[in-house]
Amino acid sequence: MRHLLMLAAEGGGEGGMWEAIKHNPTFLIANLVVSAVVVTIIIERTAFQLGRYRVNSKEFFAQVKKLVAAGNIDRAIKLCDASDYPILQLVKAGLTHANKGADEIDAALSEKLSELKPAVEKRIGALWSLANIATLIGLIGTVSGLINTFASIAAQGLSQADKQRMLSNGIAEAMYNTAFGLAIAVVCMIAHVLLHTRSKNIQHDLESTTERVFNLLTISSKPGY
Structure with a gap:
């Protein structure tokens, strides 16, 4: 895979990420939207937990x-x-x-x-679903890029240089889709673990506070207290 990535990045100087995006941006843009949603959720939930529960x-x-x-x-x-x-x-x-x-x-x-x-x-569970969605979008983009690449190479009347350029661009498109999807999924999973753990601690704190308040008010209301 490392060899394929090097070929994608170096083939004719045109197999980079931007070339892949220009060639077939559909799935990369879709995952870009997913990543924006993920970042928004992470920032909002982190600010909520740190801001509203800092007491x-x-x-x-x-x-x-x-x-x-x-x-x-x-x-x-x-x-x-x-x-x-x-x-x-x-x-x-x-x-x-x-x-x-x-x-x-x-x-x-x-x-x-x-x-x-x-x-x-709230919304923390969505991160796990978004991780799966990003991975699947990246996989579809990978398969789509390879199919289009091999179909184009099989066409008649292309020079060897054109075939090499199309192969490098196609591999770049496939690999960037895979890498982008997996990167988003990893971020989602890490954020889910951290935010979910924090939310459980907050819920436990709320439950403990409920018990303490109840005991305080019921015991203090008894004669002798």
């Missing part, structure tokens, strides 16, 4: 716990209103039902948690 839930909960222990529920709610970060809103959902029964506190926390969790995982 240290343990430190924040420690502050809330002090206020609740002192009976300052209203001040704890105002602390949550300082930002629209999901963790703060989850804690607020419990605090606003602090004077009600355990069942209502649990229902409020569960409802808020069910609203927040899907947003954490």
Whole structure:
């Protein structure tokens, strides 16, 4: 394969990537669109995870716990209103039902948690599908390029130089389609692993915060606390 790539890059000086794109740009452009979608998802999800979940839930909960222990529920709610970060809103959902029964506190926390969790995982699963799509588009481009190349070479009335040029251009088109598709797939898989792992950690943090808030409010409401 290395020999074929060298032939594609050097054959007549015209077998480079741009020549391949000019010769048959359909599948390379299709994967270029896929790559743009992939980059957009990665940037958006990374910004969402790093921006919306940068609050240290343990430190924040420690502050809330002090206020609740002192009976300052209203001040704890105002602390949550300082930002629209999901963790703060989850804690607020419990605090606003602090004077009600355990069942209502649990229902409020569960409802808020069910609203927040899907947003954490949103669009991450699409990266795996896009990896497969990019690979298949690259494969189709490879097969198409080879078919067109051999069909053209088989035509009558071509000089040896023309056949060599067409062969190098065809191999370049095939190899660039394969390489581009696989490169996109690799980026998608790496990003999926990183973002999915991060999302699972965030979901676990949300669930832990839900339990801590519920325990805090139900235990503190009992006599003797």
